[in-house]
Amino acid sequence: xxxxxxxxxxxxxxxxxxxxxxxxxxxxxxxxxxxxxxxxxxxxxxxxxxxxxxxxxxxxxxxxxxxxxxxxxxxxxxxxxxxxxxxxxxxxxxxxxxxxxxxxxxxxxxxxxxxxxxxxxxxxxxxxxxxxxxxxxxxxxxxxxxxxxxxxxxxxxxxxxxxxxxxxxxxxxxxxxxxxxxxxxxxxxxxxxxxxxxxxxxxxxxxxxxxxxxxxxxxxx
Numbered sequence: 441x442x443x444x445x446x447x448x449x450x451x452x453x454x455x456x457x458x459x460x461x462x463x464x465x466x467x468x469x470x471x472x473x474x475x476x477x478x479x480x481x482x483x484x485x486x487x488x489x490x491x492x493x494x495x496x497x498x499x500x501x502x503x504x505x506x507x508x509x510x511x512x513x514x515x516x517x518x519x520x521x522x523x524x525x526x527x528x529x530x531x532x533x534x535x536x537x538x539x540x541x542x543x544x545x546x547x548x549x550x551x552x553x554x555x556x557x558x559x560x561x562x563x564x565x566x567x568x569x570x571x572x573x574x575x576x577x578x579x580x581x582x583x584x585x586x587x588x589x590x591x592x593x594x595x596x597x598x599x600x601x602x603x604x605x606x607x608x609x610x611x612x613x614x615x616x617x618x619x620x621x622x623x624x625x626x627x628x629x630x631x632x633x634x635x636x637x638x639x640x641x642x643x644x645x646x647x648x649x650x651x652x653x654x655x656x657x658x659x660x661x
Contacts, residue, residue, distance in 0.1 A: 452501035460486065461494045465503060465528075470593070470605070474507055474525035495526050502531035532611060543611040550616040562619060569623045570630035577634020583655075586631045592651060604628075604651035621652040628653045 456462045463484050468475060481491035498504045508522035532543070553562045573586070580586035584602070587594045593605040607613060609620040621644060629639035638658060646652040 452503065455497060455501055455503065458494070460484070460490070461498060464491065464494055465498060468504060468526055469528045470595075471527065472595070472605075474505075474509075474527040476523050476525055480526065492524075499526065499529075502529045505529045530610075546609070546612050547615070550612040550619050553619055554616060562622070565619070566622055566626040569626040570633075573627035573630025573632075574634035575630075577631040579634075581635065583631060583635040583637055586635060587628070590627070590631070592628075594655075600657045602655035604653055604655075607651040617646075621646060624651055624653050628655065 456465060464480055467480060467483050477488050477492050477495060480495065481488045484491065495504060499506050504526045505528070507525045507527070509525055510522050549565070553565055556562060573590075576586045576590060577583065580589065584594050587602075587604065591606055591608040594602050595605055596602055604624075607620065607624060609623055613620045625642060625644050628642040632639045632641055632655070641656045641658060643654050643656060644652055645654045
């Protein structure tokens with residue numbers, strides 16, 4: 441499984457052309473945690489054995505991640521066998537014909553920004569990110585729509601915060617986390633501004649498994 445191989449990516453993405461697999465993936469992708477075969481089979485309306493077959497195909501391609509946990513978090517003797525669970529995979533897949541490597545461009549820009557001694561380049565990238573967010577917010581007229589179209593996957597919490605389940609800058613996060621978080625923060629602030637909302641609602645609050653920005657409710661009277 442080579443993430444830089446467009447032919448391999450195409451073959452793996454082609455798995456989603458099957459209606460059942462696409463429905464399985466579309467059910468699992470927005471979940472905040474992992475789900476079992478039974479959960480998926482019930483939600484999609486197929487048998488458990490058919491769900492298991494298609495789920496393992498998606499997992500083999502890296503589109504899903506597999507873990508094991510006992511039912512209801514129980515442990516110890518008599519708690520039952522660990523159940524196989526599935527969550528959306530972290531592997532990024534992109535296909536372009538002819539091949540284009542935009543992740544490479546992102547890494548080059550991030551490396552150059554980290555190496556720029558004055559910080560002017562980093563500041564310019566943040567300004568560009570904010571402007572792009574503002575433009576998208578203005579065009580969308582709605583913050584959630586703007587963030588969704590940019591790939592952030594916004595979701596509301598019980599406290600009415602908005603968390604972002606996906607980081608569009610994921611390809612540079614591992615080696616350039618500070619830069620990626622600053623660009624995310626600038627973009628979201630811009631999107632808030634463009635949607636006529638308070639940019640200060642966006643807070644940098646890094647946490648594993650989601651984007652580093654949290655958007656708090658608007659408490660203005």
